[in-house]
Structure formats: structure tokens, C-alpha cells
Amino acid sequence: MKNIHCKVFGHDYKVTRHVTDHVKEYTCVNCKKQLTTSGNGELTLLTPKFKEINDVLERMHLKRVANQDQERNKAKLRIA
Numbered sequence: 001m002k003n004i005h006c007k008v009f010g011h012d013y014k015v016t017r018h019v020t021d022h023v024k025e026y027t028c029v030n031c032k033k034q035l036t037t038s039g040n041g042e043l044t045l046l047t048p049k050f051k052e053i054n055d056v057l058e059r060m061h062l063k064r065v066a067n068q069d070q071e072r073n074k075a076k077l078r079i080a
Contacts, residue, residue, distance in 0.1 A: 005031075006033075011028040013028055014029055017054075019058045024036070025046060025054060033045075034046035036051075
């Protein structure tokens, strides 16, 4: 019954996870189909391989953001 709504009206995707600024994971509210942003910006099915890639990307992104924040704080201390 859930798939009928998607077949008639199309999927209603909502962002379920922000991996990086450009990569996100989406889930259909009705049928729970999961998609992610691929390397070229298109939506693709969220397979276990893409899930693992997104996990690694998120870790790398969080490390980079943390390092940038530390550098900014060091620069502020030097100025003050």
C-alpha cells in the first residue's frame, strides 16, 4: 500500500543525514527508499558500499572541520 502512493504521486524524500556540506542521505517518507548523493551530484540508491563511503567521508569531514576550528582559535590567541 505504501508503494502505491509513490507510484502515483512520486517519492517524498526528506534529508535524514548530512554527511558533508555537499553529500546527504535521503529517505522517502512513504516507502522508506533510501538514496544518497553520488560523486557527480546525482541521487543513487544507498547500498552498503555507499553507506560505508558516507561513513568515511563524514569522519574525514568532521576531522577537517575540527582542525580548522583549532587553527582559528590559535590565530585569535596570537592576535589578542
